[in-house]
Amino acid sequence: MDPFAVSARLGAARAVLINSECHWECPNCNHTDITHEAQAHTRFHSCRGLKGLTAPMVPAGTKCKVIAHEREDYIGHNQIVTTDGDGLPIMAVETVRDDGNDVAVFAPCVTSEGRIGLPVRDYKEG
Numbered sequence: 472m473d474p475f476a477v478s479a480r481l482g483a484a485r486a487v488l489i490n491s492e493c494h495w496e497c498p499n500c501n502h503t504d505i506t507h508e509a510q511a512h513t514r515f516h517s518c519r520g521l522k523g524l525t526a527p528m529v530p531a532g533t534k535c536k537v538i539a540h541e542r543e544d545y546i547g548h549n550q551i552v553t554t555d556g557d558g559l560p561i562m563a564v565e566t567v568r569d570d571g572n573d574v575a576v577f578a579p580c581v582t583s584e585g586r587i588g589l590p591v592r593d594y595k596e597g
Contacts, residue, residue: 491509492505492506492507493505493506493507493508493512493514493530494530494531495514495528495529495530495531496528496529496530496531496532496533497516497518497520497526497529497537498520498533498535498536498537499519499520499521499526499537500518500519500520500521502518502519502528503531504528513527513528514527514528515527515528515575516528518537521537521539522555522556522557523556524539524553524555524561524564525564525575526539526564526575527564527566527575529566533568534568534569535566535567535568536566536567537564538567539555539561539563539564539565540561540562540563540565541559541560541561541562542560542561542562543562544562550579551579552577552579553577553579561577562576562577563575563576563577564577
């Protein structure tokens with residue numbers, strides 16, 4: 472008897488197991504990797520070709536270029552920025568393909584400062 476017919480008669484659910492394997496490479500250095508995740512994902516690495524920046528890898532065989540964009544705005548005192556191996560401030564890494572592009576932006580971290588023990592002044596209306 473057909474095993475699928477038996478499982479259908481018994482109300483058993485059939486599952487399809489997919490072995491997903493994705494091969495990744497970096498167009499700026501010789502780094503490669505293999506992942507086994509079933510859901511959509513992008514692999515990142517510290518790229519020697521981009522002077523140590525965290526950069527995305529692309530599926531093996533993809534024709535593209537990955538470029539770093541230097542920050543062009545003013546960087547104030549004590550502002551946290553991402554720099555490459557030469558100390559240049561970098562704002563984003565862009566993957567450029569014939570059919571479009573993707574951008575990974577290095578957002579600066581928010582900082583705050585607080586003080587304890589400051590005198591409280593009385594507030595009087597009017």
